Amino acid sequence: MPIPVDWYLYLSAALFIVGAAGVLMRRNLFIILFSIELMMNAVNINLVGFSRFHENLVGQNFVLFTMAVAAAEAAVGLAIATALFRNRQTLMVDLFDRMKG
Amino acid sequence: MVDKILFLIFAVLAVAGGLGTITRKNVIHALLLLVFTFINVAAIFFLTQAYFLAVVQILVYAGAIMVLFVFVVMFLNLRTFREQEQTHRGQRWVALALSVLVLAEFVIILAGITFTSARGGFTPEAVAAAGGSTKVFGDALFNQMLLPFEVASVILLVAMVGAIILVKKEKSSDVATRAWGPGAEPSADTAEEEV
Numbered sequence: 001m002p003i004p005v006d007w008y009l010y011l012s013a014a015l016f017i018v019g020a021a022g023v024l025m026r027r028n029l030f031i032i033l034f035s036i037e038l039m040m041n042a043v044n045i046n047l048v049g050f051s052r053f054h055e056n057l058v059g060q061n062f063v064l065f066t067m068a069v070a071a072a073e074a075a076v077g078l079a080i081a082t083a084l085f086r087n088r089q090t091l092m093v094d095l096f097d098r099m100k101g
Numbered sequence: 102m103v104d105k106i107l108f109l110i111f112a113v114l115a116v117a118g119g120l121g122t123i124t125r126k127n128v129i130h131a132l133l134l135l136v137f138t139f140i141n142v143a144a145i146f147f148l149t150q151a152y153f154l155a156v157v158q159i160l161v162y163a164g165a166i167m168v169l170f171v172f173v174v175m176f177l178n179l180r181t182f183r184e185q186e187q188t189h190r191g192q193r194w195v196a197l198a199l200s201v202l203v204l205a206e207f208v209i210i211l212a213g214i215t216f217t218s219a220r221g222g223f224t225p226e227a228v229a230a231a232g233g234s235t236k237v238f239g240d241a242l243f244n245q246m247l248l249p250f251e252v253a254s255v256i257l258l259v260a261m262v263g264a265i266i267l268v269k270k271e272k273s274s275d276v277a278t279r280a281w282g283p284g285a286e287p288s289a290d291t292a293e294e295e296v
Contacts, residue, residue, distance in 0.1 A: 072260030
């Protein structure tokens with residue numbers, strides 16, 4: 001008796017919204033990076049659930065590429081965080097207003 | 102039946118870990134809760150018979166990427182941020198309301214649709230007969246997905262070079278010598294506190 005695909009979608013939606021809420025609400029740059037990782041994991045759950053449901057392995061292969069992109073994003077994001085902290089001595093994102101955005 | 106109960110347990114734990122991640126003041130606590138979430142997601146991959154991905158999730162995500170985060174978080178001195186305000190003053194309630202609203206939209210939409218399986222043929226029985234999950238996964242990856250696989254390696258190379266260039270100190274400028282947070286260097290007694 002396989003797990004219904006709807007359950008994967010509900011779980012994925014819940015995790016994604018938790019991540020999006022973290023990005024919108026928190027000021028700390030690190031917590032925002034963690035929230036982005038949460039959202040990527042939600043997408044992975046979605047892909048694996050549909051891969052099982054459609055009995056097709058392309059979804060599972062795609063998760064591997066998502067992980068590669070997540071690793072690249074973590075490396076570049078942490079490098080940017082380090083450079084910003086070195087220049088501004090803070091990591092609160094609303095204080096980075098030099099470009100008047 | 103046991104599958105469904107286990108799925109529910111791991112799903113609740115994963116969402117609880119995610120909620121903990123975005124509510125903690127301490128960055129290290131948030132990071133450990135994020136690792137907890139990733140391990141629960143790996144358990145869900147196991148329940149879905151995606152065994153290779155479950156192991157990769159633990160090794161790469163909960164292992165490598167999170168160790169990178171822990172390393173950088175401990176490398177920087179973040180203890181001053183715990184006294185500061187953690188959420189945006191003007192938008193925290195609006196953001197919370199919007200998140201709940203979008204979640205409600207997701208649930209309403211998902212409750213109204215039914216999916217029909219495309220029946221691609223890779224059932225767990227067929228996969229087991231063809232030599233196991235990892236073998237079938239690798240066959241698909243290195244035959245159908247060979248070009249995206251090579252592109253992924255280029256992306257990782259570019260990210261590596263970019264990260265090195267971003268954190269490299271410029272020799273000409275004399276900023277970037279102060280590595281500690283606002284205020285003076287931490288004294289010996291504060292340095293023993295947790296991050």
